[in-house]
Amino acid sequence: MARWSWFGKGRWQAYSEATSRILEDAHQEGHSSVRISLKHDDYNVDLQTMQQASATQPSKSRSVRREDTEVSSQASTSGRSSFTLSNLTRSLSEASLDWAQRPCCTVASGDEKLSVQRQFSDKWDKNTGPLPNIGQIYKIHVIASVEERFRRCCEEIGDVPVFGHGESPGNQQRRFHGTRQTCNFNGHPCDSGDCPACSILHTGFSVDFIGSTSGNRGYYGAGIYLTSWSSTARGYGGSENVIIVTQVAAGMVEVVRQRTTAAIPEGCHSRVANKSSGKDELMVPLPAQCLPLFLIIF
Incomplete structure (x- = not known):
């Protein structure tokens, strides 16, 4: 053999x-x-x-x-x-x-779970409430085209100087994205267009339906919102909340402190809002800048 x-x-x-x-x-x-x-x-x-x-x-x-x-x-x-x-x-x-055209999820390995749990607990603001119990962590296996578009996006952005860490292709960061999952998830993405989480699992992130539920297209511009704070991501989606751990090609980042709907300036690829609360939100305008990695279910 x-x-x-x-x-x-x-x-x-x-x-x-x-x-x-x-x-x-x-x-x-x-x-x-x-x-x-x-x-x-x-x-x-x-x-x-x-x-x-x-x-x-x-x-x-x-x-x-x-x-x-x-x-x-x-x-x-x-x-x-x-x-x-x-x-x-x-x-x-x-x-x-x-x-390659079929997305799927598998239960994360022991090391993968530890990595996600550590990031989740380290970035949980205890002032918002006790650390919630995680029901399951799934590793997301996206379709080949989603993986390929992220790789190309990082290549197009190129190496970006990262403070204290040399250079990074695309300035990749691992962030949290809170959303809703309306189905009874069992490891296989459902086919309902009304289930935002499974839609992401199927075809990656999209900006087509920004604000379709809340009416809010983003306080810092139209795009996909992510955060380094698990407690912030937990606040999206109400009782149907799940969190998608995402690899983000942030590129050159514009830093703002006030709300704005202006376009990201030339030479920048994303916008981070550093709030007075100490929390942050990272906005990227292109779906290709996001690669779903893990799904956290509570």
């Missing part, structure tokens, strides 16, 4: 590109089977069984599964196997492209 694993961003693109190389290597090295492992998925391919199908054997099917998706390669009875390495490569590549 040979094993190959890779982790991190761009997993679907990496999977599609690497499938052919992995299978060719396994075949040339004489492995009878290969296991392809992704971060949250496990694929088994039995090369030997597939390639030894013969005319005297009935049709056989071997499958690669992910949740309710199945990709099959059929062995024919026409005198030789219709299965080839390229057929499997093509099937898996097509499947990976299909799966």
Whole structure:
């Protein structure tokens, strides 16, 4: 049994590109089977069984599964196997492209939970009330296009000097975004357009519906609002509140202290409002500047 694993961003693109190389290597090295492992998925391919199908054997099917998706390669009875390495490569590549369009959430790992919980508790203002109990923390696996647009946005912004930390591509920061979740969430985003949280999980952030519920398009300009304070994010959405931990490409930041609806000045990519209360709100005008990372449910 040979094993190959890779982790991190761009997993679907990496999977599609690497499938052919992995299978060719396994075949040339004489492995009878290969296991392809992704971060949250496990694929088994039995090369030997597939390639030894013969005319005297009935049709056989071997499958690669992910949740309710199945990709099959059929062995024919026409005198030789219709299965080839390229057929499997093509099937898996097509499947990976299909799966790349499906957002999903998985329960965060122990280390991921600790990281989110630490940030949440460190930035909770106890003057607003006791620290709430977190019900569950999910890791968000966005569709490939959302991940790609964020990467390109960071590249377009370029390296930004960060005080005490050198330079950062896009000046990336991890912030909280409070919103509503109207469905009975069970780990799979619902399809209702009336559920703001699941809409973000499906297609990333959007500015199309800013103020559609509250009528407030933002005290500091029209855009997506985030904050470093978990207690501030907890105040949005009422009893249906959830918090989306988000990676933000803040870029060059304009600092304001008064309300304004003016456009962000040229050369800046975002606006931060430092309030007299000591709290902050970061406004970014472009959805591409935000990448959802984790979903906190109470």
